[in-house]
Amino acid sequence: MNTPILNTIDQPADLKKLSREQLTQLAKEIRQVLLNKVSQTGGHVGPNLGVVELTIAFHTIFNSPTDKVVWDVSHQSYTHKILTGRKEAWLSKDHFDDVSGYTEPEESPHDYFNIGHTSTSIALATGMASARDLQGKSGNVMAVIGDGSLSGGLALEGLNIAATLKSNLIILVNDNEMAIAEDHGGIYEGLKELRDTNGQSSHNLFKAMGLDYRYVENGNDIATMLDTFKEIKDIDHPIVLHVHTEKGHGYQPAVDHKEAFHWHVPFDLATGKTLHPVTGETYTDVIHNQLEKEFSAGTPITAITAAIPGGYDLKRFGKKHPKNYFDVGIAEQESITLAAGQAKMGMHPIAFESGTFLQRAYDQLSHDLGINKLPVTIMVSGGSISAGDPTHQGIFDIAMLSNIPGLTYLAPTTKEELQAMMHYALHQNNGPVAIRVPSNGVHSSELTDFDAHKMNVLQKGQKVAILSVGSLLPLAQEVQNDLDFEATIIDPRDISKLDEATLTSLEKDHQLVVTLEEASLSGGFGEKVSRFYGNTDVHTLNFGAAKRFNDRETTDELWHEFKLTPEQIVMEINANV
């Protein structure tokens, strides 16, 4: 790649030597390297292409790290990384994996937090600015937050406190008119009016909260951003800088398909086409089949998403049943508590969540659903032990959900079980039911005698029983193939409350009970089983993830480290019988 100007940039200070024309040329070079890498590795496309100019301008005018920028989600921090000593991770294929996809303090003094969930930047910036003042330090503090992330409650809590601060704080609202999908909520009519009136509309959320405000129409123009930053650098009070940018700027497929190119798997740069499209039936299809069955049968369902309709392809449902479809914005708390309100009125809402983002709504799950025993169904995706950044781990959902009194957490192993569990959840009124959507490919097996709370004994053997949660059933079967005796294999189904009758029945002809779960062991399913057998002669072995934030280890490395390969499990079993 031809990057003559980028080649001269190692630190932000190098930018200060460049002319405006050279900075404009640099933006072109950066877009080229961003696209070159992300088309091969996958990653956030549109968010990064949209902030190239404002990032270059920030690092040209301000003096990072004395002046500090906090990126919301930090999924748009690629250009920031390129300009702060990490360009090799884009220029050289051998170094692609050197950096995380989010800000990472261990990588650079220009990064302050491990972030990956939305709407935290303003609160973090209010903390940094107030500490700076207390400590008598200097330097600008700037939060960069997307329009979508403003719908998260914490962003509004941050704005509320920002308005009370009396010194430097810049809140750059990067308004590209999109979250992952389109924005939802009352805030966005106001933002549109501000864009349409060049910031003059009196319908101004920020001013209403007591904040100073300034609008910038062309956020993808280097000169405009340089001039703007020059003017507000060292401002002596909090200000909202509302900057209009284009998501995907400079790459037509990303501009034309903003939702698809928010985050993308590897794609062909020339056409924007996915290199390895998924084919065949998915659990999403299975879920939609059940949704349609329930809807046609008159079950009073609603489908709710917190701004990730693509995760379950929910627009499919929304198109058919627009009145029963709710995208509440990036607001997991609202998604759960709105569901609680609907359930109280006799509806059977289904909240479609990703395990990692659902962490935002722990109190809502516990109080609004758990204490109130409201029959809300929660679909939980992403439950797996797999490579990823520490902010996006899918291993904490079992501990989070299975320990809330009155909340049932079910782990299906097949599509038949998934549908039966949805049906069960939608036709009971005892309390919330969460369902862990299996993370492996679709499995199918005839279902007889379904009882959500009764363990399903799939194979009756002796000596050893293997209780494998959801997606790990195929692993239990592989383990069985390598054992020289017939073990009992059980699909526990309900991973929040033990089927004690089945566990007790194992005591007479089993000496070892093995649990397998694709989740953190602490607070998980296996621990419950071990506690159950604590005072008996039955020994237990729990397989799952350690209690820690995994950080980009490969899936293979994690499975080996946690002794989750069939060979390792067989060895452990043989050593214990």
Ligand SMILES: Cc1ncc(C[n+]2csc(CCOP(=O)(O)OP(=O)(O)O)c2C)c(N)n1
């Ligand atoms: C708490 C939480 N919920 C959901 C997500 C998934 N997510 C990542 S980025 C994003 C959209 C952010 O939109 P916006 O703030 O407008 O930034 P843009 O990508 O448009 O630049 C969402 C929903 C998340 N990271 N954290």
